[in-house]
Amino acid sequence: MKKEALLYDKLPHGEVQCRTCQRRCTIAKRAAGWCLTRVNEGGTLYTRIYGEVSSLSINPIEKKPVFHFYPGSRWLSLGSWGCNFRCPGCQNWDIAHWKGEDFEKGSYLAPEDQVDMALRHGCLGLSWTFNEPTIWFEYTLDTAKLAKKKGLYTNYVTNGFITEEALDLLAPYLDVYRVDIKGFSNTTYKKIAHITEFRSILKVAEKAKDYGIHVEVVTNIIPGFNDDDIQLRSIASWIKKSLGPDTPWHVTRFYPHLKLSHVEETPIATLEHARKIGINNGLRYVYLGNVPGHDGENTYCYNCGALLIKRYVFDVVENKIRKGRCPECGVTIAGRF
Ligand code: SF4
Structure with a gap:
């Protein structure tokens, strides 16, 4: 519409x-x-895309991935068409690399219908995901306002290229900001996202944090693009200094795709190394993604090392956190549980 x-x-x-x-x-x-x-x-x-839905599903919040905001809860996930990036290895290129074609009839979903659908299916909130939610701004804002009135949470799964003024309007109605940090140099962002300056993305993420929004960071590690120690250390240091050591950092495995079909999938050793860099730089929660069954999917207490949440892919197998605390040493675990 x-x-x-x-x-x-x-x-x-x-x-x-x-x-x-x-x-x-x-x-x-x-x-x-x-x-x-x-x-x-x-x-x-x-x-052109107000209310135009390309994809819709109900998923656990772990799929976004978000690990410290009501683990195991079900969320209605929706996406539209197009993107403000054209990542050469995009997994959702069929909707994100939209070329402006007409929509199929019946793809419109009114904000109130989206909210009703989430409530009817017992979802805790709404995730705008699959393509970049910023370009769906007007619709996500209207729906977020309605969602808050009905007691639903809201989540932006974003590349972080939103303007500060757009975030200012959205922030009162947004609970979770799951942001990609694709690297830590203009060269990397130019190669992956075709933009020349990436630091403004950091600034908006810091602003989201200042607004009190729950922030989690994802870096999809692509061999030869962003897997060097300098960038990984810089991302970890920035998270610690600007978002806080409790901010979860997900380092996820890249699988060859689209224009990056020639690039190898990320070796698990690289992801483990990135995790070590995060922890050595003071981050308390660094997770591995897209490696089913790996220990790096689990949450451990940063203070005593106790296993707190055992996961398998997107499922929470066991959650031992009690009233936001470690059951062994009693330390507070950041997030909502
Ligand atoms: S500035 Fe506006 S028109 Fe340009 S890419 Fe971003 S959302 Fe689209």
Whole structure:
């Protein structure tokens, strides 16, 4: 459904500037922005994807991955079309690399229907995921407001390229900000995401933290792109210093895909090494992802080493945390349990 965009400026000669994501596209009359989801019609900017759902499923929150926010809870997960990145190894390229085609009839889901669906199926919250939720901003904001009224939590699974002003509007209604940090250099971000400056992504994540939103970080480790010690150490140090040592960091395995089909899958030893770097740099919770059955899926007490949550892939096999504390030494475990 087409709807007027919330964050944009009108410029001379009928142009508009979108302020939804950090590309801040200047869009000429009858043209679309970089993501193709926003179009300038007669000097008014419209989103084309309001309520247009490409994917919908109910998953445990571990699938996002989010490990410290009501482990084992069920969430309604939804995505739309398009993205403000074009990652060459994108797993969801069939929806994220959308080229602006028309939608199938019946793909529209009103905000109130999304909320009702989540409640009917006993979900704890809504995750906007699969493609970048920022470009679905107006819809996720409307739905988040409604979700809060009905007692649901909300989760953005994001590449973090949202503008600060968009986050300012969303933050009062957002509970979880699961952000990708794809590397720690402009060169890496240029290769993976086709952007020239990545530090603004860090700044917005810090702002989300300042708002009191629960933040977890994911780095999909791609051999030859972001698996060097310098970048891994830098990510870990930034998380500790700017988001806090209790912030979970998920280092996940890359599988060859799309334009990166020639790249090998991440060796498990590389992921274990990254985890060690995270822990040695003061992070309390560093997890391995996409390695079923690995010990790095579990949560251990940072203080006494007791096993707190045993996981298998996306399932919580056992959760020993009691009232947010380790049952062995009593230390508080960060998050919501
Ligand atoms: S949301 Fe789309 S149109 Fe707006 S700035 Fe980002 S890429 Fe450009």
